Amino acid sequence: DRDRLSVATKNTLGSTLTVFQLPEYALEELLQDKKPTADVITQNPIVIDEDEVVSDPLRDMEMLAFEGIKDRINSLDWDEMQNLVAGVLRSMGYKTQVSPAGADRGKDIIASPDGFGFENPRIIVEVKHRREQMGSQQIRSFIGGRHKDDRGLYVSTGGFTKDARYEADRSTIPLTLWTLDDLVRALIENYEQVDIETKLLVPLKKTFLPA
Secondary structure, X not given: OHHHOOHHHHHHHHOHHHHOOOOHHHXXXXXXXXXXXXHHHHHOOOOXXXXXXXXXXXXXXXXXXXXXXXXXXXXXXXXXXXXXXXXXXXXXXXXXXXXXXXXXXXXXEEEEOOOOOOOOOEEEEEEEOOOOOEOHHHXXXXXXXXXXXXXXXXXXXXXXXXXXXXXXXXXXXXXXXXXXXXXXXXXXXXXXXXXXXXXXXXXXXXXXOOO
């Protein structure tokens, strides 16, 4: 019965912070159905930070949508992931060549202005759709054999280790690393320019919210 609880405990239950944690004395009172002593309340004062309590529902919706898109992309198989990355690059103004399965030889996609790789920039893309992070060895292997005028894009849905990022920073060619979050941002930013084949892989709809 809520009416039998102390004011301090009722205030705690009314706080949005209750979702995360209850003070010890309030939890004991709920379990034992007894009023907390003055000493307990003094030792466990409730301090509510208004900045923490106030939640931005629009921000929460954005975060939920972002995570939902990540889940959708994670559910794609490897071929679909490769086609998604190629589609995002096309939406950014490049023409792409996608390697057949099992024959990439260190390059899953070639993106360039002319579609043949003759015009610069010629971007060599490697796509890894795995749970584990890519390490420095994978980055070194990707960089090896690249032409000095090539640009590199390494996409890993599992992310990268610290050593992998260090290896990319010291690369002999310009190299960009994309995590799953980076891929989602690029997809969202260019979605209106994405072709229908790519949209079918990750269908999204525009929702208007107050700024």
